[in-house]
Amino acid sequence: MKHLSDAELVARALNDQMQAFQELIDRYKKKIYYTARGVVGTHQDAEDVLQDVMLQALRSLKKLRQPEGFGPWIVRIAFNRSIDIKRKRKREVLPDNSDEGFDFFSSIRNENPGSDPERLLNSSDISTGIQKVVRDLPDSQKNAFLLKHIASLSIKEIAMAMNCTESTVKTNIYRAVQKLRDELSPLVKEKQTQIGVLGA
């Protein structure tokens, strides 16, 4: 199965060959998961999105008009499903308006920075700064940036998932990076100075 193209696997899957569909999922499960993770944030929600997307793909496979486009198609399903989950989580937000439960950063707060002392020193303020900037970005910039950075999708894949042009994706990412630079530059310089003092 591994030597077959996506289109060939789709054709076989349509002939009730579950192994072919399994191979397709094996090829794209990480992309689906990280696409979801970039949008919904938590592992639990990304896991739900992955399972939902697999089921939806299985049921809708016969509607896929270009079997060779299975990859972009399933990533787009993943993105749309993630947006749905994110909206649902926002509606379920706690009465005190806490961001817990749907915010990307709530899920990675404890995953970094590891054991590097320098990073431990820097990470708290800089991480908080990054969180604040990304959280305040408009959705189009936030999604484009996180799909690029977290899901490692290509510009073309992001454009297809978000149903916009590659140029728009690049502009959105550029604006997001500019805002990050503007907010983080003072923090980064300050920390570099502190490290220099400590080093001396």
Place this chain on the structure above:
Amino acid sequence: MKKARDIESLIIDELFDECSSSDKAELDSILENDSARREEFNSIKETMDVVSRELKVNDPGEEYWDNVWDTFRNRVLVEEREAKPSLFRFDQMAWVQFWKPALQIGVVAIMLVLGIFIGKQLSGVSAPAEGDPDSTYSDITYPYQEEIARKKNEYMLGVADSSLNESRDIIDSFMEVNPDQSISDIDRFTQQQDKMGRILEDLTLLRASSDDIQLQRYSNLFDELEIVLGEIATLKGDPMQLQYEVRSLQEGIRELNLRERLKEVRFQTVNDRR
């Protein structure tokens, strides 16, 4: 001179390793000749290095990836088990999909028949009385029997004349229908046509008569005609046009329901007398 938007596009491509060699050469050239752009590029690159260090998502691990398919398969199996019985999912059955257009037409036809039935009920048209049509009025006595009988006969013949002509027109168009059926059905159809033709001849002869006995026969013949038409209507696979014509004919014959007409005449006569 390259537009700012194009330069930004090149920078993004370069930041995320999507730059072709020609684009990279073009960007290098721009940055070399534009110090402001170069500074911008360097600051953005530095920012992205920091973000890349800070903004990371841990991989769920090999065990998780290995179990993705099994989790999915179990979910599908559970959903199938918990799904409604197939009786309630009939719309997903292959045969239902195949016969869907025919079933839709059937549903529309049933709704039409129901609509006509309900409409008739609401319009206040009463069904013919059971048994002897005159029994309900058998206890009514009235004078001038002969005159009433004459009026009744005149009325009935008038009704018979107009209705007969109308029925002839309908039956003529009915005769033109060519049912595209099997040979046996065509034979049956032809037999019914012949039978109906004979009934119509009898009716024409009876038209000259005006006594009660003849009128009763007239009525009986129409009853018989209605039965014949009913049989025609049940011919297997009747075309729509045939069904339509038969229904029209039956409507016309109902108009000729002599027993109802007789009652009307009696009521009218009695009321006139009073």
